[in-house]
Amino acid sequence: MNILLLGSGGREHALAVALAASPRCDELYIAPGNGGTAAVGENVLLDAEDPAAVADFARETGCGLVVIGPEAPLVVGVADAVRAVGIPCFGPGAEGAQVEGSKKFSKELMERAGVPTAAYASFTDEAAALAYVRDQGAPLVVKADGLAAGKGVVVATELSQAEDAVRACFDGAFGKAGATVVIEEMMTGPECSLLAFTDGETVRPMCTSQDHKRALEGDRGPNTGGMGAYAPVPIVTDEEHAAMVDALEKTVAQLHAEGIDYRGCLYGGFMLTPAGPKVLEFNARFGDPETQVVIPRLENDLVEVMLAVAEGRLSEVELRWSDRWAVTVVLTSAGYPGSYEKGKVITGVEDAEAMDDVTVYHAGTALTDAGELVTSGGRVLDVTALGDTFEAARDRAYAACEKIQFEGKTLRHDIGLRALRGRAAWDE
Numbered sequence: 001m002n003i004l005l006l007g008s009g010g011r012e013h014a015l016a017v018a019l020a021a022s023p024r025c026d027e028l029y030i031a032p033g034n035g036g037t038a039a040v041g042e043n044v045l046l047d048a049e050d051p052a053a054v055a056d057f058a059r060e061t062g063c064g065l066v067v068i069g070p071e072a073p074l075v076v077g078v079a080d081a082v083r084a085v086g087i088p089c090f091g092p093g094a095e096g097a098q099v100e101g102s103k104k105f106s107k108e109l110m111e112r113a114g115v116p117t118a119a120y121a122s123f124t125d126e127a128a129a130l131a132y133v134r135d136q137g138a139p140l141v142v143k144a145d146g147l148a149a150g151k152g153v154v155v156a157t158e159l160s161q162a163e164d165a166v167r168a169c170f171d172g173a174f175g176k177a178g179a180t181v182v183i184e185e186m187m188t189g190p191e192c193s194l195l196a197f198t199d200g201e202t203v204r205p206m207c208t209s210q211d212h213k214r215a216l217e218g219d220r221g222p223n224t225g226g227m228g229a230y231a232p233v234p235i236v237t238d239e240e241h242a243a244m245v246d247a248l249e250k251t252v253a254q255l256h257a258e259g260i261d262y263r264g265c266l267y268g269g270f271m272l273t274p275a276g277p278k279v280l281e282f283n284a285r286f287g288d289p290e291t292q293v294v295i296p297r298l299e300n301d302l303v304e305v306m307l308a309v310a311e312g313r314l315s316e317v318e319l320r321w322s323d324r325w326a327v328t329v330v331l332t333s334a335g336y337p338g339s340y341e342k343g344k345v346i347t348g349v350e351d352a353e354a355m356d357d358v359t360v361y362h363a364g365t366a367l368t369d370a371g372e373l374v375t376s377g378g379r380v381l382d383v384t385a386l387g388d389t390f391e392a393a394r395d396r397a398y399a400a401c402e403k404i405q406f407e408g409k410t411l412r413h414d415i416g417l418r419a420l421r422g423r424a425a426w427d428e
Contacts, residue, residue, distance in 0.1 A: 002027040003303070004058050005041070006048040006078070007069025008034050010330075010363035010382040011288035014295050015069060015302070016040050017359070022303035029061060035373050036362025048073045051081030058087050065090065065307055068264070071147060074284050075101040079264070088310035089263070092284050096255060096262035100284040103145050103182045113254035115247045116278040118184040118271075126170040129181050133162045139186040144169050146177030150225050151337075155186065187271040187278055190418075190426045192233050193290050194244045194270060196252075197305060199314040200262045203249045207297055207321055208233040208241065209290040210419065215337060217414045224337045225379055228415030230327045231293040234390065235423045236272070243277045244270050251282065263309050292361050292382045293326035325393040328384040329401050329415050330363070334408030336378035344375040344407040352400040357386040357393075360400070375406055390420060 003025055005016055013036045020028050020040040028041030031048050047053050049072050058066050066082045068074055068091030077094035091097075098105040104122045111117075122145070123129035133140060142165035144152030152174045156162035162183075169178030195206045209231035215221035236244075248268050255262045267283035267290075286294075295302065299320040308317045333340035349360050361384060364377020383400045387393030394416050401411060418425040 001064030011291040012069040013361040018302040024303040035365035055081040090306040091264040097284040099282040120184040141184040144174040144178040145180035148174040148177040202314040292328040327393040346406040348404040351403040
């Protein structure tokens with residue numbers, strides 16, 4: 001069958017590689033794709049956030065499956081439009097995508113479902129929000145309610161930071177996304193991601209993974225879209241894993257009970273608190289860069305799994321996972337997540353991929369008319385390695401990183417170090 005994949009990042013390249021490897025896949029279209037996806041499919045110029053345009057393209061090219069990578073097309077209802085023309089789609093409709101598109105909706109859903117999460121309050125009035133912040137005191141987490149390209153969350157360790165974050169939201173720093181503000185207690189503990197495939201009734205959890213959000217080593221500096229990840233997470237106990245799965249199952253059951261048909265990936269971001277796992281956030285799609293370490297460990301045919309999700313028959317599928325470890329290190333442009341230059345020539349990708357068990361996923365790359373690979377984003381490449389041990393995978397990923405060069409190449413050198421040192425490392 002022909003397949004259409006929406007998105008342009010490292011997540012989409014990882015999905016594209018897995019989809020293209022399936023014997024079920026004939027033509028793979030990626031809209032808009034990047035410099036890496038062009039090697040496994042056809043990059044196409046298509047507005048991924050235009051529901052009618054996506055549905056028309058899928059129908060005209062005879063696609064039997066549409067896979068939606070990023071959150072923005074989900075929130076505007078692309079999945080609804082695709083299903084309306086009779087094409088199976090992996091990704092929730094606009095109603096279900098509110099689990100990510102509105103933090104207020106997500107928190108209220110968790111309350112109704114009985115899912116553990118941080119205490120919170122939401123506001124549409126600046127004065128009321130500031131009064132609440134002053135009453136609660138720091139530390140607090142201030143979140144713009146809507147999608148803000150990963151920039152609408154401030155972890156405020158001081159009262160002034162929380163006040164500034166509230167003012168920024170209501171002053172329009174995040175547009176309509178900041179018209180409602182959610183203020184949460186700050187939880188403590190290691191973070192862990194647990195993603196699941198779901199067709200709205202059956203839930204099939206993937207393997208645990210852990211992202212590194214801060215730009216600088218030692219988990220310092222500003223939040224980013226992710227500087228690296230690994231899977232699985234060795235510090236998670238059986239009891240914690242069961243609690244996270246339970247939270248995902250309760251959430252899907254609640255959505256179903258409320259008449260919301262959720263088909264796709266449900267991403268649970270958890271904090272492993274002393275009182276047990278609590279949900280930090282839900283996303284309505286695969287994580288980035290978690291996908292780059294989760295999907296390489298999946299032994300099932302990804303097309304088969306996604307079709308089962310889209311067609312409401314996930315109960316027929318049992319997931320199979322490799323027992324190998326996966327580590328990805330993100331190479332970024334100098335200055336990221338702030339301003340950065342584009343168009344820097346990239347070399348050494350082929351040398352890195354010539355190594356055993358190494359795959360380089362493209363996140364922010366483009367091909368020039370002359371065929372040169374150049375940087376086109378803040379997060380440029382995800383260098384992913386598999387290994388029989390955590391240490392082997394990690395060492396292989398960093399060795400591969402050394403083979404890749406571009407002006408301003410930046411990376412963290414401590415991805416996964418805490419996990420190697422055990423649970424106590426998070427208390428240091």
